[in-house]
Amino acid sequence: AEKPPTSRSQPRWVRINTLKSSLEQELATTFKAYRTDSNVAEVSSLLGSEKVLAIDHTIPDLIALPPEADVTKTQSYKDGRVILQDKASCFPACMLIGDDDEAGTVRDCIDGCAAPGNKTSHLAALLAEHVSTKNKVYACERDPSRSKILKAMMVKSGAKTVIVQSECDFLTLDPYAAQYQDVTHVLLDPSCSGSGIVGREDIPILALPDDCKATQRQTQNGSASSKKRKRDHVAPIPVAIAMEESAQAEETREVAVDKTRLQKLSNLQTRIVEHALSFPATVQVSYSTCSVHIEENEAVVARVLASAIAKELGWKLLGREGQVKGLRSWPHRGVSSADLMASKAIDGNSMLNEEELESCIRCNPGDEEGTMGFFVCCFTRSAPAAKDAA
Ligand code: SAM
Structure with a gap:
């Protein structure tokens, strides 16, 4: 069952990749069923299944979805038209x-x-x-x-x-x-x-080409440098997938x-x-x-x-x-x-x-x-x- 987010959950930030799409195009397709007149505080308190988004006013082409929202199954995400990226990272x-x-x-x-x-x-x-x-x-x-x-x-x-x-x-x-x-x-x-990375244990797996998946598996099995990566905020590949979301989102939260x-x-x-x-x-x-x-x-x-x-x-x-x-x-x-x-x-x-x-x-x-x-x-x-x- 879906867990209701706490009032101070971070929203799921999604950057529209203007090299391949536009905000208008994504609002008319991927997010067609969404209500778009919301704000960050509201979307942050909603369940992932609720079709509500907030258009960001600081960064162009950035939207906020409820914290548990999963866009990784959408064609837009698979095609690289939308990218999971924290607002600050933009x-x-x-x-x-x-x-x-x-x-x-x-x-x-x-x-x-x-x-x-x-x-x-x-x-x-x-x-x-x-x-x-x-x-x-x-x-x-x-x-x-x-x-x-x-x-x-x-x-x-x-x-x-x-x-x-x-x-x-x-x-x-x-x-x-x-x-x-x-x-x-x-x-x-x-x-x-x-040290600024909090929450977000639920990082999605990015659709990667096969050769990267192989690297991912190897690293998952443990590599010589994995200890060092943990120390220095350089992500090991598995959670590195998290990288797509915050780019920095690694398990190095210390x-x-x-x-x-x-x-x-x-x-x-x-x-x-x-x-x-x-x-x-x-x-x-x-x-x-x-x-x-x-x-x-x-x-x-x-x-x-x-x-x-x-x-x-x-x-x-x-x-x-x-x-x-x-x-x-x-x-x-x-x-x-x-x-x-x-x-x-x-x-x-x-x-x-x-x-x-x-x-x-x-x-x-x-x-x-x-x-x-x-x-x-x-x-x-x-x-x-x-x-x-x-
Ligand atoms: N800017 C990236 C993004 O938004 O997707 C995240 C960068 S991550 C915090 C830091 C990256 O810098 C790591 O991949 C690390 O391996 C690399 N790095 C650290 N020192 C470096 C150096 N001297 N030369 C090149 N890459 C370096």
Whole structure:
């Protein structure tokens, strides 16, 4: 029997993949029988069998269904026209690309930590809609099994402009290599503690091509690296299927994360962002985690802004006013300066000011918005002079 959800259950978020469909088309077909005048609070309290949805007002082409709703049997899902993706996980690509690119600043992009690729296909979709269908997205993934899933997901979502760089460590990319000379935007969603992921034990199994299913089985039987994956929020493949839903939804939900490990994650996250800042034509870099820890969020931002490369190249944070409309009005921002200081995650010299903390977006699990715990911000700089970029 269906369990009635609690009042604070998270809804089932579904992103319409505009590379293959549109909101109008899905409302007229897959969700034809649904009432569409609802809100997140209402759908979150309904049973999965109730045909009610809420159209999101922050992120275009996103809808919320009752928590137990199962769309995995629909043809739309099987064809990659709809993708299970938490609302918060849709923020980075929106923040990076913004609205229509009137100034013509967006050229090629990199997704540095890409698998399973929810944000990658979202990025490709936003580029096609707001910029052009010509821009390439280089999607880099270090882990071999996850690289396979990334490839399969790009095929399934019809993200033809994505060039998957399998088994490739973003930190080893040469910023001066010829193919990256047009990379203006970089999306970074590195491994994190996953401490923002709550609930969602009922993750659906994604329809994967057979070779991925084989990988899935192998991993299910246990692989040498499965312990490490658990620690570092890099999903093992079986639950990795969960990845389609929250992309980060792994079984690494940890209650207590020790400070040493948080420091290690924070160091790696900082290195990854600093590396992105060194690409010569790059002017925007989004950074996100599904962690609630200051060490992995505001502290990383503070350390990056205090770094020699950020100072030398004039990197700062994209302020609230510069953020895309839906995100500009998002109420939850970076922690207070008192909390940042009290965390002891940074030294006094790299403190963030109020404006910088206001530029960071937080999503809190359990809040009325119905998202997982998440953090996102965007580093920006003015376009380098042609001779600097050469
Ligand atoms: N952005 C993805 C999405 O929305 O579907 C989820 C990314 S997951 C949190 C982090 C991914 O980054 C993992 O697949 C991990 O293997 C990969 N990764 C971590 N460090 C990396 C690196 N240095 N280079 C490339 N990939 C990396």
